[in-house]
Amino acid sequence: xxxxxxxxxxxxxxxxxxxxxxxxxxxxxxxxxxxxxxxxxxxxxxxxxxxxxxxxxxxxxxxxxxxxxxxxxxxxxxxxxxxxxxxxxxxxxxxxxxxxxxxxxxxxxxxxxxxxxxxxxxxxxxxxxxxxxxxxxxxxxxxxxxxxxxxxxxxxxxxxxxxxxxxxxxx
Numbered sequence: 001x002x003x004x005x006x007x008x009x010x011x012x013x014x015x016x017x018x019x020x021x022x023x024x025x026x027x028x029x030x031x032x033x034x035x036x037x038x039x040x041x042x043x044x045x046x047x048x049x050x051x052x053x054x055x056x057x058x059x060x061x062x063x064x065x066x067x068x069x070x071x072x073x074x075x076x077x078x079x080x081x082x083x084x085x086x087x088x089x090x091x092x093x094x095x096x097x098x099x100x101x102x103x104x105x106x107x108x109x110x111x112x113x114x115x116x117x118x119x120x121x122x123x124x125x126x127x128x129x130x131x132x133x134x135x136x137x138x139x140x141x142x143x144x145x146x147x148x149x150x151x152x153x154x155x156x157x158x159x160x161x162x163x164x165x166x167x168x169x170x171x
Contacts, residue, residue: 054141077146080148
């Protein structure tokens, strides 16, 4: 196996900014406790492809509800690699829990963005069976898989990323 990446916490200042955006009714004491308890993504078994991400806060999602979650995590990875993020398989199967962008794509240069490469997740419970998804702080809710990628022979991209969603298409 190639060892090409390393997960890290974002700074507390960056986490707090994201936390306040996602949970405006939550206090700084709760944010501080969540930050201290952030668990680094990890594989459950030696044969697992996905690194489980863990909820920094408990939540419940009724059918049709959405939540935005600041993970407090950033990831350094070598060039020519990408982290693809998906809901945990069991949550998708039981509740039809889905990432709003279907597959989260974390590019290697996102690590250097002015937001420290803070990974956010937006989940929706798309259950057609009336099931409410309930997760506790520390429960796995998403998995990330590292994949190597190639580019075309005539590729001439030389722009530098700064930001997250939609930042590479802004001019």
